[in-house]
Amino acid sequence: MNKLTTMMLAGSTAMLATGAFAQNTHINVAMQLEPPNLDPTGGAAQAIDSVVYSNIFEGLTRFMSDGSVVPGLAERWDISDDGLVYTFHLRSGVTFHDGTTMDAEDVKFSLDRARAEDSTNAQKGLFANITDVTVVDPLTVQVTLSVPTGSFLFNMAWGDAVIVGPESIGDAATHPVGTGAFVFQDWVQGDHINIARNANYWGTPAVLESVTFRFISDPTAAFAAMMAEDVDVFAGFPAPENVPQFEADPRFQVLIGNTEGETILAMNNGAEPFSNRLVRKAVAHAIDRQAIIDGAMYGMGTPIGTHFAPHNPDYIDLTGLSNYDPDLARQLLAEAGYPDGFDTVMTLPPPSYARRGGEIIAAQLREVGINAEIQNQEWAQWLEVTFRGHDYGLTIVSHTEPMDIGIYANPGYYFQYDNPEFQQVMDTLNQTTDPAARSALLKQAQTIIAEDYVNGYLFELTIPTIARAGIEGLWLNQPTAAIDMTAVSWP
Amino acid sequence: MIRYMIGRVTSLCLSLVVASLVIFTVVEIVPGDPAAYMLGVNARPDTIAALRTELGLDLPTVQRYFAWISGLVQGDFGISYTYRTPVAQMVADRIAVSLPLALLALAITVAIAFPAGIYAASHRGRAGDLGVMGATQLGIAVPNFWFAMILVLIFAIKLRWVSAGGFPGWNAGVLKGLTALILPAIALALPQAAILTRVMRSSLLDMLNEDFIRTARAKGLSKRQALWRHAVRNALIPVLTIIGLQFSFLLAGGIVIEQVFFLPGMGRLIFQAISSRDLIVVESVVMLLVASVIGVNFAVDLAYAAVDPRLRTRS
Amino acid sequence: MVFVSGALISFFWTPYNIETLAIPQRLQTPTAAHWLGTDQLGRDIVSMIMMGARTSIAVALLAVGIGIGLGVPLGLIAAARRGSMLDEAIMRGNDLIFAFPSLVIAILITAVFGAGATNAIIAIGIFNIPVFARVTRGAALSFWSRDFILAARVAGKSPARISIEHILPNIANLLIVQSTIQFSLGILAEAALSYIGLGAQPPTASWGRMLADAQTLASIAPHVALVPGLAIVFTVLGLNLMGDGLRDLLDPRIRVART
Numbered sequence A: 001m002n003k004l005t006t007m008m009l010a011g012s013t014a015m016l017a018t019g020a021f022a023q024n025t026h027i028n029v030a031m032q033l034e035p036p037n038l039d040p041t042g043g044a045a046q047a048i049d050s051v052v053y054s055n056i057f058e059g060l061t062r063f064m065s066d067g068s069v070v071p072g073l074a075e076r077w078d079i080s081d082d083g084l085v086y087t088f089h090l091r092s093g094v095t096f097h098d099g100t101t102m103d104a105e106d107v108k109f110s111l112d113r114a115r116a117e118d119s120t121n122a123q124k125g126l127f128a129n130i131t132d133v134t135v136v137d138p139l140t141v142q143v144t145l146s147v148p149t150g151s152f153l154f155n156m157a158w159g160d161a162v163i164v165g166p167e168s169i170g171d172a173a174t175h176p177v178g179t180g181a182f183v184f185q186d187w188v189q190g191d192h193i194n195i196a197r198n199a200n201y202w203g204t205p206a207v208l209e210s211v212t213f214r215f216i217s218d219p220t221a222a223f224a225a226m227m228a229e230d231v232d233v234f235a236g237f238p239a240p241e242n243v244p245q246f247e248a249d250p251r252f253q254v255l256i257g258n259t260e261g262e263t264i265l266a267m268n269n270g271a272e273p274f275s276n277r278l279v280r281k282a283v284a285h286a287i288d289r290q291a292i293i294d295g296a297m298y299g300m301g302t303p304i305g306t307h308f309a310p311h312n313p314d315y316i317d318l319t320g321l322s323n324y325d326p327d328l329a330r331q332l333l334a335e336a337g338y339p340d341g342f343d344t345v346m347t348l349p350p351p352s353y354a355r356r357g358g359e360i361i362a363a364q365l366r367e368v369g370i371n372a373e374i375q376n377q378e379w380a381q382w383l384e385v386t387f388r389g390h391d392y393g394l395t396i397v398s399h400t401e402p403m404d405i406g407i408y409a410n411p412g413y414y415f416q417y418d419n420p421e422f423q424q425v426m427d428t429l430n431q432t433t434d435p436a437a438r439s440a441l442l443k444q445a446q447t448i449i450a451e452d453y454v455n456g457y458l459f460e461l462t463i464p465t466i467a468r469a470g471i472e473g474l475w476l477n478q479p480t481a482a483i484d485m486t487a488v489s490w491p
Numbered sequence B: 001m002i003r004y005m006i007g008r009v010t011s012l013c014l015s016l017v018v019a020s021l022v023i024f025t026v027v028e029i030v031p032g033d034p035a036a037y038m039l040g041v042n043a044r045p046d047t048i049a050a051l052r053t054e055l056g057l058d059l060p061t062v063q064r065y066f067a068w069i070s071g072l073v074q075g076d077f078g079i080s081y082t083y084r085t086p087v088a089q090m091v092a093d094r095i096a097v098s099l100p101l102a103l104l105a106l107a108i109t110v111a112i113a114f115p116a117g118i119y120a121a122s123h124r125g126r127a128g129d130l131g132v133m134g135a136t137q138l139g140i141a142v143p144n145f146w147f148a149m150i151l152v153l154i155f156a157i158k159l160r161w162v163s164a165g166g167f168p169g170w171n172a173g174v175l176k177g178l179t180a181l182i183l184p185a186i187a188l189a190l191p192q193a194a195i196l197t198r199v200m201r202s203s204l205l206d207m208l209n210e211d212f213i214r215t216a217r218a219k220g221l222s223k224r225q226a227l228w229r230h231a232v233r234n235a236l237i238p239v240l241t242i243i244g245l246q247f248s249f250l251l252a253g254g255i256v257i258e259q260v261f262f263l264p265g266m267g268r269l270i271f272q273a274i275s276s277r278d279l280i281v282v283e284s285v286v287m288l289l290v291a292s293v294i295g296v297n298f299a300v301d302l303a304y305a306a307v308d309p310r311l312r313t314r315s
Numbered sequence C: 001m002v003f004v005s006g007a008l009i010s011f012f013w014t015p016y017n018i019e020t021l022a023i024p025q026r027l028q029t030p031t032a033a034h035w036l037g038t039d040q041l042g043r044d045i046v047s048m049i050m051m052g053a054r055t056s057i058a059v060a061l062l063a064v065g066i067g068i069g070l071g072v073p074l075g076l077i078a079a080a081r082r083g084s085m086l087d088e089a090i091m092r093g094n095d096l097i098f099a100f101p102s103l104v105i106a107i108l109i110t111a112v113f114g115a116g117a118t119n120a121i122i123a124i125g126i127f128n129i130p131v132f133a134r135v136t137r138g139a140a141l142s143f144w145s146r147d148f149i150l151a152a153r154v155a156g157k158s159p160a161r162i163s164i165e166h167i168l169p170n171i172a173n174l175l176i177v178q179s180t181i182q183f184s185l186g187i188l189a190e191a192a193l194s195y196i197g198l199g200a201q202p203p204t205a206s207w208g209r210m211l212a213d214a215q216t217l218a219s220i221a222p223h224v225a226l227v228p229g230l231a232i233v234f235t236v237l238g239l240n241l242m243g244d245g246l247r248d249l250l251d252p253r254i255r256v257a258r259t
Helices: A002-025 A046-052 A104-115 A219-227 A240-248 A277-286 A289-297 A326-335 A352-367 A379-388 A405-409 A420-430 A435-451 B002-029 B034-039 B045-055 B061-073 B087-122 B127-141 B144-158 B174-209 B211-218 B223-252 B255-260 B266-275 B279-307 C002-010 C045-080 C085-099 C102-113 C117-144 C147-154 C159-195 C207-217 C222-250
Strands: A026-031 A061-063 A069-071 A074-079 A085-090 A130-137 A140-145 A182-188 A192-197 A210-215 A233-235 A252-267 A342-348 A370-376 A394-399 A456-468
Touching: A026 A046, A026 A219, A046 A210, A069 A074, A085 A104, A104 A130, A104 A140, A219 A233, A219 A240, A219 B144, A219 B255, A219 C207, A240 A252, A240 A456, A240 C207, A252 A277, A252 A352, A277 A326, A277 A352, A277 A370, A277 A456, A289 A352, A289 A456, A342 A352, A342 A379, A352 A370, A352 A394, A352 A456, A379 A394, A379 B034, A405 A420, A405 A435, A420 A435, B002 B061, B002 B279, B002 C085, B002 C102, B034 B045, B061 B279, B087 B127, B087 B174, B087 B223, B087 B266, B087 B279, B127 B174, B127 C222, B144 B174, B144 B255, B144 C207, B144 C222, B174 B223, B174 B255, B211 B223, B223 B279, B255 B266, B255 C102, B266 B279, B266 C102, B279 C085, B279 C102, C045 C085, C045 C117, C045 C159, C045 C207, C045 C222, C085 C117, C102 C117, C102 C159, C117 C159, C147 C159, C159 C207, C159 C222, C207 C222
Parallel strands: A026 A210, A026 A233, A342 A370, A342 A394
Antiparallel strands: A061 A069, A074 A085, A085 A140, A130 A140, A182 A192, A192 A210, A233 A456, A252 A394, A252 A456
């Protein structure tokens, strides 16, 4: 009997050799945008991090799916009492995929490279407070800061702060070499990237033998590919309207995760008419958040009343300050000197939350007399005209950087909010390490911008990940852009 | 002939220079800085400046134009800003998808249009002809992206005969590659087949009125024999001209179809490059497409002129 | 015809105001109140199709206008100065425009000037110029060798006067037929541009954008994706049949370039 079973098993294994074998150790992951290159230290595209973060490259610290920061290549660290010197103790026996050893010299190289004069790191600000990086011994490195930086370990977990080797960084754009659990295999541009399990990984090896990332930008194509089971996982599924169909289909599971994306209707505080707080308040009351969430996102999204992530423990719900009240909006407009409303321009970047949300918001604003002319802009154009040129009235964008309320302290930022009181709060926050005091300051900051109606606060973006039923180990939330496959497995 | 050749070559070169100037100018005035795009919202001005220097974007416009042109002449298409790979390599990869797709679509076009056109011509005015002509009207009127959507819904999602899109690469096997291209090729071919059928039919009908066909008929050939032996062959000349036009359209015109089926072809390369402001890719690829069409036209003109001296003085 | 009259009526009246959204009433199947149901933002599809017809017709019509306005004079000049450097330059210029991939140029134009109906008109119109120039030149040439033109020349009329007074009226029929063809192609092109997000912007309705918005809903509410597609098909079909009819009516022998 036993022998028979073995034979049958052997037979079926042989028959299914290609199919079953491949299925259990390989996963096809789809994402919407293709990374322009694979060097996370040289570009801002989130798609780069989606592919390489944790899979190929690792930093001193790293994010977990719940947003916590845990040791990465640094096993542990000591912080001096004045908070200025961080001594990182690196893991031993870590090698890059090209066989070279990862040691303190590589850490020094990576950090110095990122903060150098001619650095092209998109998040150079993360390294701004570093004044010196010293190699103590091959496994110990000391980082000195100019001012105490409460968020330093958090900063070092970003994809832009990964540790790279001087031998291999030159080709990282097309052939990334890191220390992660997967090794880069090949990239057919426009279609897919293959990565394979790193046999020499220092930590728990990946369960999967190989992963293929495929790039499907068109929402209809994304739906078709998933339904046809051409792909096993779709991270960041682009069409929320199709999500209920996946939920109803036993072949699939749907993970709806949090992101750090505060989606806002930004107003140009630096120019008429939005320099007038009454006008901004009118706009805030003219928009119906729930209609936008339902209409544009098919219910996916958490309403926010300020620029802060609702899943953060320090979040306070201030949506009541800007409830939907078109009559009040009209009255406020009249008070502000615009009894008949006014004309303005609403620029919209490509994501569907902006394009769809913009159409709905424009209709809602028309109800109170504000005529917002829609101008679709590609990202490059939006960055130049809206973001850097400040040539806009309204725009919709999701701010996906974690803990980014500090942008309101920068009067040169695109919505041009200049409030010394707020800037004072932020200054104090940066020098405060006491958790209770920090929490109070963060709440105060949230309230200031909500009461000033700096922007229209719409909703926190959620990210739907669709996967074949049974696949385990996927990230639910997106504290940073990542499709971490290191712990993913078939049932 | 020599004088004619010199004239034609001069005008060819002139066309290419004008084309390159037009392309470069248009691409240059498109708002949006590649370096700023690559570095995103948190980038500091000094970082953007450093990247611009690295990419050579800080050089004067005129200098960049000549650098680009002299590179092109030497067969160097430049290096993509965002992908950091040679443009020539990227184009080669994409042509490996776009060219077979265009050929397949053309094959389908011809496979439909030839029999349909001949059938309609030989049944002129009868129900069969009307049926074919009605179908071609419909074929021309259907937007191909909408037709593609419907094809995907039926064959990929409902019936699951083929995958919904994507391209496994020729390494995965010729058969797999062709399977991936079949739906997009059908979607691309339908309107073209409708057009070609009409051209085929009218060209055949013209031929049937020509004297030599009447002579052939008078010599006792049946209508069918006359059609096959003489008319079809002679009707091919205008048909081939149209096929040539269609081919260049199919090669570059599939952007929307490539989008619907997420194929890594030339059209999507240009589309992506424009939105990421990968200017060098846009310039080089568009120039390549334009140059190939101009080149083909040039070759056709020369061939006609060689066959028919009268054409040397342009009519 | 139905769509044209729909477009005309829409100037005065649509069943519902498409600028008002009613998200709770979205994606309804056809009912007595909404003959073709509602779209993803709860707007009445009949009204959307009527307003969309207006956009399609306006864009295609103006694009044909650009083609005629620039292409016909160029074609007449080229024919009048046959074989000259000017003729060569005009015809080479035509070839050059034809050599550019049209959709790519349309994308670049909208990248420079922004997406919108006006830029869609320009993008489509540019490619109409060489079509009309070529057709005009070809047809005009055949008249330049006719006796009555020779007579006019002998009478001392300038080539410009001959072109306008004698040639233009004779090729008018041909131009009308070519116009209907370019018009239907224009409607298809507008749909394609709007489909990829480069055409008319909301709140202006457009069939292409309706299709783009509806495509992910095709498996949930098929009518939303079906109706605008059928509207395009029937309009183009109707125009083409009208073009064929016109051709037969005006002159069964004339040849029309279909590119």
